Amino acid sequence: MSDTQKSKLTIPPPDKVSRPEMLRALDGPSGVGKDAVIKKLRQVRESLHFVVTATSRPMREGEVDGKDYYFVSKEEFLSMVERNELLEYALVYGDYKGIPKKQIREFMEKGHDIVLRVDVQGAETLRKILGNSAVFIFLVAENELELVKRLIDRKTETSEALLVRIATAREEVKHVRDFDYVVVNGEGKLDSAVKLVESIIDAEKAKVRQRRAIYSPCCICNEYPRRYGTSEVKKMLVTKLL
Numbered sequence: 001m002s003d004t005q006k007s008k009l010t011i012p013p014p015d016k017v018s019r020p021e022m023l024r025a026l027d028g029p030s031g032v033g034k035d036a037v038i039k040k041l042r043q044v045r046e047s048l049h050f051v052v053t054a055t056s057r058p059m060r061e062g063e064v065d066g067k068d069y070y071f072v073s074k075e076e077f078l079s080m081v082e083r084n085e086l087l088e089y090a091l092v093y094g095d096y097k098g099i100p101k102k103q104i105r106e107f108m109e110k111g112h113d114i115v116l117r118v119d120v121q122g123a124e125t126l127r128k129i130l131g132n133s134a135v136f137i138f139l140v141a142e143n144e145l146e147l148v149k150r151l152i153d154r155k156t157e158t159s160e161a162l163l164v165r166i167a168t169a170r171e172e173v174k175h176v177r178d179f180d181y182v183v184v185n186g187e188g189k190l191d192s193a194v195k196l197v198e199s200i201i202d203a204e205k206a207k208v209r210q211r212r213a214i215y216s217p218c219c220i221c222n223e224y225p226r227r228y229g230t231s232e233v234k235k236m237l238v239t240k241l242l
């Protein structure tokens with residue numbers, strides 16, 4: 001691998017990263033550790049609600065249906081789309097992934113902060129829907145080599161699929177500037193990455209000027225457009241995904 005290739009996943013220096021606003025979705029290239037970070041966050045932050053994504057991809061070893069993802073067939077997934085049950089969805093590496101609205105509605109009503117795991121396409125869609133009422137965190141590995149090693153060690157992809165993921169990762173990191181925060185999930189440093197995500201949540205909640213949702217069609221409840229109040233916006237605070 002050439003140095004030029006390696007540097008494609010290098011984090012831009014802080015002064016070069018634009019800083020929009022708040023926290024909602026955890027995103028990052030395949031294999032960077034989004035699921036690992038979420039799993040750990042779940043253990044240390046019980047008050048956060050992690051929206052379980054629906055997916056048509058096959059279950060991986062150790063995954064639990066309804067906890068890690070809702071595993072559905074492609075047909076079932078498309079029925080959910082037709083019934084307008086998903087906040088956003090995308091075709092990712094040949095499989096569908098989408099965020100069920102119902103959970104968001106239920107947990108917002110209960111006053112929970114919500115964390116979503118999304119891919120770059122999903123983050124773009126959510127940014128359009130949610131504007132600055134949400135916080136977007138981009139998770140990266142320290143360099144491309146580490147990312148590749150993780151994907152190889154995970155043993156879930158064929159070599160062709162792996163190459164597609166790496167090529168996609170190179171494209172995805174170009175979108176880092178559309179995010180609010182970038183968190184490095186360094187090799188063997190999962191705990192530090194999780195701590196940093198927790199600090200981001202805490203700092204966002206301590207802000208004097210809380211993020212305010214903008215007028216937008218109410219994508220979550222399908223009702224009329226309205227302005228969310230500060231307490232509602234706080235409830236909508238999400239991490240991840242990330």
Ligand SMILES: Nc1ncnc2c1ncn2[C@@H]1O[C@H](COP(=O)(O)OP(=O)(O)OP(=O)(O)O)[C@@H](O)[C@H]1O
Pocket residue numbers: 028029030031032033034035036037150151153154185186187188189190
């Ligand atoms: N900090 C870390 N150090 C070493 N290994 C890690 C670290 N974080 C995650 N991993 C490992 O890297 C692999 C990829 O992580 P994970 O499956 O969480 O990635 P992901 O971003 O959710 O990928 P995908 O988008 O393809 O589902 C897993 O085997 C995981 O255990």
